[in-house]
Amino acid sequence: MTFEITSxxxxxxxxxxxxxxxxKFRKQENCFxxxxxxxxxxxxxxxxxxxxxxxxxxFFEKFEDIISCIGKVSEKNFIISEKISKxxxxxxxxxxxxxxxxxxxSVQIRIEEIDRIVLLENIQNPSNLGSILxxxxxxxxxxxxxxSSGCDVYNPKVLRGSMGAIFRLNICFFENTxxxxxxxxxxxxxxxxxxxxxxxxxxxxxxxxxxxxxxLGNEGNGLSNEALDICFGKITIPxxxxxxxxxxxxxxxxxxxxxxNRGNKINE
Amino acid sequence: MTFEITSxxxxxxxxxxxxxxxxKFRKQENCFxxxxxxxxxxxxxxxxxxxxxxxxxxFFEKFEDIISCIGKVSEKNFIISEKISKxxxxxxxxxxxxxxxxxxxSVQIRIEEIDRIVLLENIQNPSNLGSILxxxxxxxxxxxxxxSSGCDVYNPKVLRGSMGAIFRLNICFFENTxxxxxxxxxxxxxxxxxxxxxxxxxxxxxxxxxxxxxxLGNEGNGLSNEALDICFGKITIPxxxxxxxxxxxxxxxxxxxxxxNRGNKINE
Numbered sequence: 001m002t003f004e005i006t007s008x009x010x011x012x013x014x015x016x017x018x019x020x021x022x023x024k025f026r027k028q029e030n031c032f033x034x035x036x037x038x039x040x041x042x043x044x045x046x047x048x049x050x051x052x053x054x055x056x057x058x059f060f061e062k063f064e065d066i067i068s069c070i071g072k073v074s075e076k077n078f079i080i081s082e083k084i085s086k087x088x089x090x091x092x093x094x095x096x097x098x099x100x101x102x103x104x105x106s107v108q109i110r111i112e113e114i115d116r117i118v119l120l121e122n123i124q125n126p127s128n129l130g131s132i133l134x135x136x137x138x139x140x141x142x143x144x145x146x147x148s149s150g151c152d153v154y155n156p157k158v159l160r161g162s163m164g165a166i167f168r169l170n171i172c173f174f175e176n177t178x179x180x181x182x183x184x185x186x187x188x189x190x191x192x193x194x195x196x197x198x199x200x201x202x203x204x205x206x207x208x209x210x211x212x213x214x215x216l217g218n219e220g221n222g223l224s225n226e227a228l229d230i231c232f233g234k235i236t237i238p239x240x241x242x243x244x245x246x247x248x249x250x251x252x253x254x255x256x257x258x259x260x261n262r263g264n265k266i267n268e
Numbered sequence: 269m270t271f272e273i274t275s276x277x278x279x280x281x282x283x284x285x286x287x288x289x290x291x292k293f294r295k296q297e298n299c300f301x302x303x304x305x306x307x308x309x310x311x312x313x314x315x316x317x318x319x320x321x322x323x324x325x326x327f328f329e330k331f332e333d334i335i336s337c338i339g340k341v342s343e344k345n346f347i348i349s350e351k352i353s354k355x356x357x358x359x360x361x362x363x364x365x366x367x368x369x370x371x372x373x374s375v376q377i378r379i380e381e382i383d384r385i386v387l388l389e390n391i392q393n394p395s396n397l398g399s400i401l402x403x404x405x406x407x408x409x410x411x412x413x414x415x416s417s418g419c420d421v422y423n424p425k426v427l428r429g430s431m432g433a434i435f436r437l438n439i440c441f442f443e444n445t446x447x448x449x450x451x452x453x454x455x456x457x458x459x460x461x462x463x464x465x466x467x468x469x470x471x472x473x474x475x476x477x478x479x480x481x482x483x484l485g486n487e488g489n490g491l492s493n494e495a496l497d498i499c500f501g502k503i504t505i506p507x508x509x510x511x512x513x514x515x516x517x518x519x520x521x522x523x524x525x526x527x528x529n530r531g532n533k534i535n536e
Contacts, residue, residue: 127395131515138511161515168510204530238530242436243406247399247429250521253514254530257522262472262506263531 002071004079005054008087012052012078016088019100023152026103032154035089035098037063040070042164049102050074056085059096070099090156103154106173109143111187116259117143117213119191121177121227122150123248124219129153130161131249132216137165139256145172145180150218178226181215189213190232193223194255196245199234206235208259216252270339272347273322276355280320280346284356287368291420294371300422303357303366305331308338310432317370318342324353327364338367358424371422374441377411379455384527385411385481387459389445389495390418391516392487397421398429399517400484405433407524413440413448418486446494449483457481458500461491462523464513467502474503476527484520 005013018025019033026032031051034043037059043050044066053067053074060067060079071077085094109117118141123129129151136144146153159166174180181191190212192201215231217223228234237246237254245251257263273281286293287301294300299319302311311318312334321335321342328335328347339345353362377385386409391397397419404412414421427434442448449459458480460469483499485491496502505514505522513519525531 131518134511135514135518138505138507138514140508163512165511204525237406237525239406240408243402243433244431246403246406246521247517249515250399250403250517253518253521254525257472257505257525258531262522263526 002077002079005084006081008084013080013084013088016052016054016098016100020088020090020156023155026152026154030103031100032103032159033088033098033100033156034159035091035156036095036160037066037097039159039164040097040099041066042167043099043101044070044073046167048104048167050099051102052076052078052100054078054080054085054088054098056080056082056096058082063097066097074099090160104171107170109145109170109172111184114143115211116141117145117184117189118252118256119145119181119213119215120150121147121215121223122218123216124151126151126155126157127161128219128247128249130158132252133158133162133165133169135249135253135256137162137168139260139262141169141256141260143170143172145174147177148173148175177224178230181227181230184213185230185232187211191215192233192235193228193231194251195222195228195234195236196239197236199236201233201235203235203237203255203258204263206258208261212259214255214259216248216255219248270345270347273352274349276352281348281352281356284320284322284366284368288356288358288424291423294420294422298371299368300371300427301356301366301368301424302427303359303424304363304428305334305365307427307432308365308367309334310435311367311369312338312341314435316372316435318367319370320344320346320368322346322348322353322356322366324348324350324364326350331365334365342367358428372439375438377413377438377440379452382411383479384409385413385452385457386520386524387413387449387481387483388418389415389483389491390486391484392419394419394423394425395429396487396515396517398426400520401426401430401433401437403517403521403524405430405436407528407530409437409524409528411438411440413442415445416441416443445492446498449495449498452481453498453500455479459483460501460503461496461499462519463490463496463502463504464507465504467504469501469503471503471505471523471526472531474526476529480527482523482527484516484523487516
């Protein structure tokens with residue numbers, strides 16, 4: 001059965017708004033909000049539990065099929081007015097579909113099955129985080145570990161920037177960077193710290209083979225000292241001397257490209 | 269001589285606000301506004317004409333040297349209150365220094381002296397455009413050609429994202445993509461269109477030598493048909509089949525890295 005909501009004071013809408021805007025509330029309620037046709041399709045494919053689906057009449061008329069599919073698995077379904085749609089959207093021109101789904105558990109990465117991993121320590125900007133996740137997925141990284149500090153993965157801007165990658169990656173979270181790196185390295189991984197200047201290894205001159213990974217740090221302050229100290233080595237993207245650094249999502253792109261040996265003209 | 273401004277209705281402040289927010293007004297007045305210590309230092313280094321400098325007392329106390337240097341070349345100098353500083357800033361926590369400078373002319377790129385070029389067609393998002401310019405500068409691309417359509421290069425978010433690269437690059441503008449590409453190709457360049465799927469050349473398996481360049485297109489729609497039709501070839505970053513595309517700034521990063529042969533383990 002589908003209910004109609006037209007009041008902005010409706011309790012469901014108030015809750016959806018809070019889920020959209022507050023990372024603390026998302027954790028407390030153990031759920032997050034996704035919006036847009038593509039992202040809602042990804043949720044459906046992922047099998048995540050959907051508690052509520054909200055859609056406009058206009059969206060329904062265009063995409064009856066997807067509403068019908070979501071309706072079968074969603075606990076509650078609501079038609080909302082265009083005005084309400086704008087209230088619970090993170091964009092200026094919402095498509096008119098929203099799902100509230102359960103937060104996935106932090107997965108246990110099965111170390112024995114993987115040979116590449118990307119670690120993110122305290123990334124602050126949601127567009128950067130989303131873009132890095134999108135890149136990992138596109139370039140074949142399956143496993144990403146994210147520090148509990150930093151931007152929330154279920155922030156609407158991260159979800160949008162990730163273009164659904166969030167539903168395809170194995171994502172785990174870590175509290176203590178050096179402990180986490182140590183445990184990986186004890187299991188045979190070489191973890192490289194990505195740094196902006198002259199350091200032991202130059203990306204592009206280093207051959208990455210066997211179990212290995214990289215860790216990227218905060219936009220302003222880079223990696224923590226504990227991360228730098230414990231890593232197997234440091235890697236650098238050589239830069240023009242007047243440039244201080246690359247955007248972290250671009251640096252991630254080039255580093256991931258290299259650790260996946262995509263630039264390796266000989267082996268491909 | 270330095271004047272003090274405390275009223276938000278001051279004509280200079282009203283003008284500065286308009287320069288900050290309107291691309292049309294920037295063109296009309298032939299100027300743009302830069303903010304922050306680092307960017308203002310870059311303006312100073314670049315030799316761009318500075319018509320006005322605005323700074324807070326707090327900034328002056330911390331950075332008297334730079335204020336003194338700018339004061340020598342700036343036509344007019346103003347002390348402003350913290351409140352006014354927020355009014356003409358694009359950030360939530362302004363550092364308290366702003367310069368208004370002349371728009372650089374679109375440079376004539378001296379084709380005979382260069383062997384790499386990056387073309388940008390209709391990039392819309394200022395963070396992407398800023399990030400691409402920052403990457404070009406960091407990886408050694410000196411010449412960038414930007415279509416007149418798309419995001420304004422002197423948008424405050426582009427300036428900030430470029431981290432000053434805007435002052436170090438040779439930037440020229442073009443109106444007609446196919447004419448511009450044709451003229452480059454007539455002068456011996458191979459221009460590659462970057463596309464998201466299966467196309468003639470795979471980045472990472474292609475050797476880039478001699479005069480060459482890439483063109484990147486709009487975030488949503490990619491390159492125009494005229495660009496695709498006229499280019500020497502198309503290049504693709506191979507991706508996981510579920511991923512539709514990379515963020516354009518990340519795709520630019522990897523493509524530029526490759527055309528600069530930075531991943532070439534043999535030659536470096």
